[in-house]
Amino acid sequence: DQQVKQNSPSLSVQEGRISILNCDYTNSMFDYFLWYKKYPAEGPTFLISISSIKDKNEDGRFTVFLNKSAKHLSLHIVPSQPGDSAVYFCAASAVEGGSEKLVFGKGMKLTVNP
C-alpha cells in the first residue's frame, strides 16, 4: 500500500519555463512534507518542506503548495534551469504509536532542456 504517490515517472520542460511536480498521499496522520532532489551517484539532498498547518512555502525559485483536503502537494520550480535536472522525491512525515515515520514516493525524473 503506497502511502505517498508520485504518479508521473518523468517530466521534461524547457529552460525558463515552470516545472510542476505532483505528489499525493493517503495517510491523514502525515503532518510534514518534504521534497528532496537526487543527482546520479549522490545521496538525496533536502530542497524544501512544508508543515501541514500551512498551504504554501516559498524559497527562491522553489514553491511548495499543500492542499490538505485533497491530500495533494506540488512543487513548482520557476524558472527551470538545466541544473535542476534530477530525480525529485516527495516525502511525508508522521509519528504513529511512538514510532517515527518518513515515507518517500518513488521519485520523478525532471529533465530541463536548454
Added chain:
Amino acid sequence: DADVTQTPRNRITKTGKRIMLECSQTKGHDRMYWYRQDPGLGLRLIYYSFDVKDINKGEISDGYSVSRQAQAKFSLSLESAIPNQTALYFCATRDAGVHEQFFGPGTRLTVL
C-alpha cells in the same frame, strides 16, 4: 569534507556472505537512519536510532541488523546476504526538533 560519509561506496559479494556497511557523520546529530532504494521505488526505512542506546526497526528490517557504536557511527549488517538485497543503501542523519534528514552518498551493494 562531507558531513555524512558511507563506506564502502560499492561492494560486490556472494550469497551467504556477511557484509557490513558503515556510516559516519560530523553533523553532531543524535538521530541516524538506514534506507535502501530499489529501481523504480522510493527509499524504504530499514532501521533508525535516536541515540547510542536506542535502536528501532523500520519498514523492512528483516535480514538486517544495526549497531550504533557512537553518536557519530551507525553500521548496517547483512548477516547472510541474498540476491534480493542488491540495492542502493543510504545512511541519513537528523537533528532532534527538525524534520530534514541529511543523506550520505550511498553504497551500491550487489549480491551475486
